[in-house]
Amino acid sequence: MYKQLIEAEDEHVHVTLKPNFGKTTFLFSALKNNQVNIYPEFTGSVLETLGKGNNPAGQTANQTYQLAKQRLAKQEKMTYLKPMQYNNTYALAVTKKFQQEHHLKIISDLTQVESILKPGMTLEFIDRNDGLKGIKKTYGLDVTAKSMEPALRYEAISKGKINLVDAYATDSELRQYHLALLKDNKHFFPTYQGAPLMKTSFANKHPKVVKALNKLAGKISETDMQEMNYEVNVKKQSASTVAHRYLVKHGLLKEGR
Known part of the structure; x- marks a missing residue:
């Protein structure tokens, strides 16, 4: 979805996907070292694994995101765009x-x-x-x-x-x-909403990329994501086809793009 939205926003840009890139800390290191420009990170993972500081218990999804966003900006000079709807806890x-x-x-x-x-x-x-x-x-x-x-x-x-x-x-x-x-009856797991993460210097240089990615803010429910994962993993449909179908259905892309 990131690739298709970015390329639809700016026809001069080509996006190269690097799937199965590694675990959280490896990906974050790749971003810091300019091996990748953007990747989707989970709000809870930022607080638990990437950012420094104490994490108050029982935070709402928005509180988790805002704290993660602040820490990434202050500690790492990174821009964390608004998250998608689903909680991949x-x-x-x-x-x-x-x-x-x-x-x-x-x-x-x-x-x-x-x-x-x-x-x-x-x-x-x-x-x-x-x-x-x-x-x-x-x-x-x-x-x-x-x-x-x-x-x-x-x-x-x-x-x-x-x-x-x-x-x-x-x-x-x-x-x-x-x-x-x-059911996590003691509310141990924080919220894990996926959101685009990039260096602030990259975000400032590429406003069209930011605009394209922001189209996914608040979109994609847990049911949507589970169903799309099922179509790719079990029905063996290509990820790009499944992504395109969602984007067109929800008016984020025109059919021909």
């Missing part, structure tokens, strides 16, 4: 079968089945303070997770090799593998 997921068998609704319920839990989680989630470390402390859970590649943990839970995974709220696999998210 971290979550814990189990199969619907496991959920029903053990009457699980909220994360606190996991303490009742702690002895039979077999978590498989990404290395990033295991390492992060807003991941497993913080969950164990906040919810009083004593579990050890097996580190797994993102795609493999979903296959493993569907085959019964593990029974608890970390997830993102917009993952297509939640629908694909009939998984249920457990």
Whole structure:
């Protein structure tokens, strides 16, 4: 979507996409070192991983964004545009079968089945303070997770090799593998809204790019994102086709562009 909107705004600009570029800290380093110009970062990740300072608990989505924006501007001389609507929050997921068998609704319920839990989680989630470390402390859970590649943990839970995974709220696999998210009843996870991040020097030089990207502010719901992820990951449609369809449908691009 970024590529298509930017190129529609300025026909002299060509955007090169670099997919699967790496984890949060790697991407941020690439941006600082001019290896990339723009990437979408999550508001919660800025506060938890990239910015320095204490994070007040229980902040609203807008408070999270405003604090993230201020820190990036002050500490890194970066411009953080307005976020999209969806909250791609971290979550814990189990199969619907496991959920029903053990009457699980909220994360606190996991303490009742702690002895039979077999978590498989990404290395990033295991390492992060807003991941497993913080969950164990906040919810009083004593579990050890097996580190797994993102795609493999979903296959493993569907085959019964593990029974608890970390997830993102917009993952297509939640629908694909009939998984249920457990409610974060202690409001541990911050809001994770995606927003375009770039150096302020780049934003000042390219006002048309900023204008194009701002068209996505407040757009794309969690359901929209999960459905689009499903179309790409499961139905094997190209990301550019799915992105274009959304942009045209919502009047952000004309059909022929």
